[in-house]
Amino acid sequence: MINPGSNSDPFPAGLRVLVVDDDPTCLMILERMLMTCLYRVTKCNRAELALSLLRKNKHGFDIVISDVHMPDMDGFKLLEHVGLEMDLPVIMMSADDSKSVVLKGVTHGAVDYLIKPVRIEALKNIWQHVVRKKRNEWNVSEHSGGSIEDTGGDRDRQQPREDADNNSSSVNEGNWRSSSYRKRKEEEVDDQGDDKEDTSSLKKPRVVWSVELHQQFVAAVNQLGVDKAVPKKILEMMNLPGLTRENVASHLQKYRIYLRRLGGVSQHQGNMNHSFMNGQDPNFGPLSSLNGFDLQALAVAGQLPAQSLAQLQAAGLGRSSLIKPGMSSSPLVDQRSIFNFENPKIRFGDGHGQAINNGNKQMSLLHGVPTGMEPKQFAGSSYMRVQQQITGVRPGQNVQSSGLMLPVADHLPRGGPSMLPSLGQQQPMFSTSVSRRSDLTGAVRNSIPETNNRVLPATHSVFNNFPADLPQNNFPLASAPGISIPVSASYQEEVNSSDAKGGSSAATAGFGNPSYDIFNDFPQQQQHNSKLNDWDMRNIGLVHSHQDTAAASAGFSTSEAYSSSSMQRKRRETDATVVTAHGQNQQPPSRSLNHLNHVFMDGGSVRVKSERVAETVTCPPATTLFHEQYHQEDLMSALLKQEGIPSVDNEFDFDGYSIDNIPV
Amino acid sequence: MQRQVALIKQSLFDQGYLDEQFMELEELQDDANPNFVEEVSALYFKDSARLINNIDQALERGSFDFNRLDSYMHQFKGSSTSIGASKVKAECTKFREYCRAGNAEGCLRTFQQLKKEHSTLRKKLEHYFQLARQAGPKETARRPK
Numbered sequence: 163m164i165n166p167g168s169n170s171d172p173f174p175a176g177l178r179v180l181v182v183d184d185d186p187t188c189l190m191i192l193e194r195m196l197m198t199c200l201y202r203v204t205k206c207n208r209a210e211l212a213l214s215l216l217r218k219n220k221h222g223f224d225i226v227i228s229d230v231h232m233p234d235m236d237g238f239k240l241l242e243h244v245g246l247e248m249d250l251p252v253i254m255m256s257a258d259d260s261k262s263v264v265l266k267g268v269t270h271g272a273v274d275y276l277i278k279p280v281r282i283e284a285l286k287n288i289w290q291h292v293v294r295k296k297r298n299e300w301n302v303s304e305h306s307g308g309s310i311e312d313t314g315g316d317r318d319r320q321q322p323r324e325d326a327d328n329n330s331s332s333v334n335e336g337n338w339r340s341s342s343y344r345k346r347k348e349e350e351v352d353d354q355g356d357d358k359e360d361t362s363s364l365k366k367p368r369v370v371w372s373v374e375l376h377q378q379f380v381a382a383v384n385q386l387g388v389d390k391a392v393p394k395k396i397l398e399m400m401n402l403p404g405l406t407r408e409n410v411a412s413h414l415q416k417y418r419i420y421l422r423r424l425g426g427v428s429q430h431q432g433n434m435n436h437s438f439m440n441g442q443d444p445n446f447g448p449l450s451s452l453n454g455f456d457l458q459a460l461a462v463a464g465q466l467p468a469q470s471l472a473q474l475q476a477a478g479l480g481r482s483s484l485i486k487p488g489m490s491s492s493p494l495v496d497q498r499s500i501f502n503f504e505n506p507k508i509r510f511g512d513g514h515g516q517a518i519n520n521g522n523k524q525m526s527l528l529h530g531v532p533t534g535m536e537p538k539q540f541a542g543s544s545y546m547r548v549q550q551q552i553t554g555v556r557p558g559q560n561v562q563s564s565g566l567m568l569p570v571a572d573h574l575p576r577g578g579p580s581m582l583p584s585l586g587q588q589q590p591m592f593s594t595s596v597s598r599r600s601d602l603t604g605a606v607r608n609s610i611p612e613t614n615n616r617v618l619p620a621t622h623s624v625f626n627n628f629p630a631d632l633p634q635n636n637f638p639l640a641s642a643p644g645i646s647i648p649v650s651a652s653y654q655e656e657v658n659s660s661d662a663k664g665g666s667s668a669a670t671a672g673f674g675n676p677s678y679d680i681f682n683d684f685p686q687q688q689q690h691n692s693k694l695n696d697w698d699m700r701n702i703g704l705v706h707s708h709q710d711t712a713a714a715s716a717g718f719s720t721s722e723a724y725s726s727s728s729m730q731r732k733r734r735e736t737d738a739t740v741v742t743a744h745g746q747n748q749q750p751p752s753r754s755l756n757h758l759n760h761v762f763m764d765g766g767s768v769r770v771k772s773e774r775v776a777e778t779v780t781c782p783p784a785t786t787l788f789h790e791q792y793h794q795e796d797l798m799s800a801l802l803k804q805e806g807i808p809s810v811d812n813e814f815d816f817d818g819y820s821i822d823n824i825p826v
Numbered sequence: 827m828q829r830q831v832a833l834i835k836q837s838l839f840d841q842g843y844l845d846e847q848f849m850e851l852e853e854l855q856d857d858a859n860p861n862f863v864e865e866v867s868a869l870y871f872k873d874s875a876r877l878i879n880n881i882d883q884a885l886e887r888g889s890f891d892f893n894r895l896d897s898y899m900h901q902f903k904g905s906s907t908s909i910g911a912s913k914v915k916a917e918c919t920k921f922r923e924y925c926r927a928g929n930a931e932g933c934l935r936t937f938q939q940l941k942k943e944h945s946t947l948r949k950k951l952e953h954y955f956q957l958a959r960q961a962g963p964k965e966t967a968r969r970p971k
Contacts, residue, residue, distance in 0.1 A: 187870040187905040194854045194862060231900055257904040279847040279907045282854070 174289035175200035178222060182212040182240065183229040183255075188278065192227065195282040209235035216248050223250060224292045227276075230256035230263060238270045245271045246416070249299075251291040255280055302408050371413055378402070379413060388421065828961045834954050843947050848910030864955045870909045871948050877902045878941060885934060895933065896925040913943045 179201045183189045189205045196203040204223070206212040209232050216223060226244055230237035241252045254267040255276035267275040273291040276284050371379070382399035383391040393411035400410070838844045848863070855862040881898050884891065903918035917940035924932035 185901060185905045185908070186873050187866060188908045190866055190869055191851065191854075191908050194859065194866075198854055229904075231897065231904075257900065257907050278904055279850070279910070281850055 174286075177201045177289050177292060178204070178224045179227060179288070180204045180206060180212060180215065180223045180225070181227045182206045182209055182232070182237075184208065184232045184234075185229065188229070188280075192280060192285070195280070195285050198282060199286050201285075208232070209237070209240045213240065213243055213247075216244060216250070220248060223248075225251050225253065225288055227253045227255060227288070230254055230258065230267070238266060241267070241270045241272055249295075251295045253288060253291065302406060302412075375400075375402070375405075376413075379410070379417070383414070383417065388418070827957070831954070831957045831961045834950075834957060838950060838954065843911070843913055843950060845910045845912040847908065851910065861959075864959075866909060867951050867955065870905055870911075874902060874905060874914075874944060877905075878944065881937060885937060890928075890930045890933070892925045892928055892933075896922055899925065911944075911947055914940065914947060917943055 177199075179196050181189065181192050181196065181203060183192065183205075184207050186207065189207055193203050193205045204215065206215060209228070212226070212228070216226070226240075228237045228240050232240075237254055237256075241254060244250050244252050251273040252271070253274040253276060254272040255278060256263060257278040259277040264275045273295070274288070378400045379396060382396045385399065386392070386395055391414065393407045393414055396414065397405060397407050397410045839848075851863045851866060877898055881895060881902075884895055884898070899918050899922050903915055903922070906914040906918060917936055921933055921936040921940060924930075924936055
């Protein structure tokens with residue numbers, strides 16, 4: 163037997179590994195091997211389940227090992243999600259050793275790629291990726307003034323450098339700092355030599371890309387022009403002390419990826435957007451949600467992986483374009499949305515606004531309900547309905563959310579940022595989800611189920627709240643309308659049950675996923691979205707995670723209280739539509755998603771999406787703890803997926819977003 | 827008895843039924859997990875039977891969806907590789923090549939061959955494990971020369 167303790171270094175032992183593979187044989191073997199290395203192994207045979215696990219325990223794992231080919235979700239998508247939401251190192255593995263696949267792993271941000279059959283020797287050293295990542299983050303955060311963790315010895319060494327850096331508050335110093343920082347880092351490395359043990363306590367300092375921050379970022383990027391935006395200039399424009407060029411660079415990368423993704427979607431949605439946008443913020447909804455989500459997802463990680471961001475944005479944008487009638491600006495929107503996501507979770511609201519607004523300017527970013535989007539785009543899709551309702555609601559409410567959503571603003575005057583903190587999250591989610599959902603059509607639904615399920619729970623609560631106040635609806639929900647619709651469909655079922663509960667409990671009455679209930683209410687009101695955003699986000703997040711458990715319901719109960727009234731009405735409508743739609747969607751994947759989808763459809767779904775967003779595209783139903791932000795994304799993706807948005811090849815779930823299907 | 831077990835194992839390797847990966851698995855076995863390899867094998871055969879079934883159905887339908895078949899086979903190959911079933915793995919590779927070439931007949935032929943190899947290996951391993959259990963746990967951990 164291999165003696166794992168031979169290296170006598172205590173650090174690697176106890177490393178918490180999450181291994182994901184649909185092949186039970188491989189899974190068993192890997193588990194055994196990892197345990198032999200004295201790691202703490204959690205195995206999972208479904209990507210969505212893995213995501214939900216990760217979301218539930220944000221800091222419960224140190225590293226993820228995932229197979230590339232999995233039936234329910236592409237390994238790369240999972241990789242992106244994880245990178246965006248949790249920013250954990252991910253190792254890909256496959257029996258496929260073709261260069262293209264390995265390259266794909268690299269470009270998607272995998273820290274390593276293992277060829278099956280995996281040997282235990284290869285697994286013994288995976289801890290190096292954890293250490294490396296932590297070190298990098300720590301370094302970055304130091305300068306950015308983000309959460310810098312105390313890493314003991316490292317700190318001391320870093321301290322002097324840090325001080326020096328702190329002296330230069332101007333953003334322009336960023337570069338300088340970066341370079342000097344790097345130098346110091348190197349020195350530090352030398353000094354520390356093999357202080358791996360020290361770094362074992364590394365916490366990952368991450369730059370938290372709040373919604374506001376992200377909005378500023380997006381604004382700067384838009385001003386400079388997406389193609390021409392360089393970290394240095396962006397940094398200068400943002401003029402934030404404590405933010406390093408590196409932070410911006412990595413964020414930008416993610417954003418670009420997001421945008422790219424959205425770009426694919428946007429085409430799809432472009433058409434849709436138009437229709438939606440007419441209304442309230444059609445664009446906003448879908449896009450926002452998408453964007454919001456993506457960003458959120460990204461944000462979650464603290465640093466949106468460039469790719470993911472880009473994708474998100476792309477997705478978001480893609481969607482928004484669809485949503486927005488004039489989506490020409492979708493790209494912009496996407497950007498925004500993507501970035502919006504960055505501020506994970508909360509920011510979403512803002513993000514959305516931006517994203518969506520881009521196109522519409524009007525986009526009342528989802529305030530919760532992508533009102534704009536839905537009706538138009540989803541002609542016929544239930545979502546539309548929801549959205550409409552939402553949008554309808556939103557206008558009034560959106561007031562607040564608009565702050566976040568800022569339909570127009572590139573910057574999304576985040577007036578709302580504060581407002582929406584919760585919303586923000588939601589919104590982003592929706593945006594992404596929306597984008598994802600571009601197809602919203604049935605396809606989306608299916609997809610949504612996956613994500614939605616997760617998200618729903620959370621959203622439910624959120625939705626519930628809305629009913630009235632949510633001006634902010636920033637939720638991406640609104641934007642997600644596209645998405646939500648699909649989701650709602652699935653949710654419908656749930657929602658219906660929840661409806662029974664009564665307004666307050668939009669929560670899953672029947673579902674189990676509290677989130678559903680929310681959705682039910684949602685559709686009706688966009689407000690929900692906004693409302694939800696605030697508090698729902700939290701709930702939603704919670705809800706979702708619990709979806710499977712009663713806990714979710716608990717989450718809902720809170721949410722229920724909120725929205726019951728408004729949401730219910732709407733929900734019912736959507737429910738009806740959703741149900742039908744949903745029926746078709748029945749997407750398997752996620753357990754909860756399906757439910758969520760139903761719920762989601764109403765509007766809640768939208769939310770769900772947002773939450774899902776985290777999952778992005780792949781419909782990660784996983785109950786996302788991300789709550790708000792991610793859910794939407796997830797929802798979106800779930801929705802999109804359901805919709806089967808073929809056109810979009812986003813990583814985001816929204817790919818499948820076929821707005822057409824969205825039952826209005 | 828133990829020698830017999832060792833010989834059987836050796837022959838499996840010599841004949842190419844198993845490769846080094848199987849040895850890796852044996853290394854993972856210890857007192858705490860004395861039947862690990864057997865458990866993994868059982869799991870593998872159970873799962874691969876399911877896959878074979880799926881592929882059979884897909885082939886019977888006659889609509890040769892090569893992408894789908896390829897994806898099934900990819901899964902099959904992955905698990906076969908992980909357990910060290912080299913002959914089965916070789917057939918998987920061949921099958922995939924035929925898939926990529928769109929050669930339906932080749933696929934069918936190879937698949938028959940694959941099923942044969944699979945069932946042969948299964949029998950041999952079952953026999954081997956049975957003997958190994960009788961011989962005593964230590965035996966299984968021994969590497970063939």
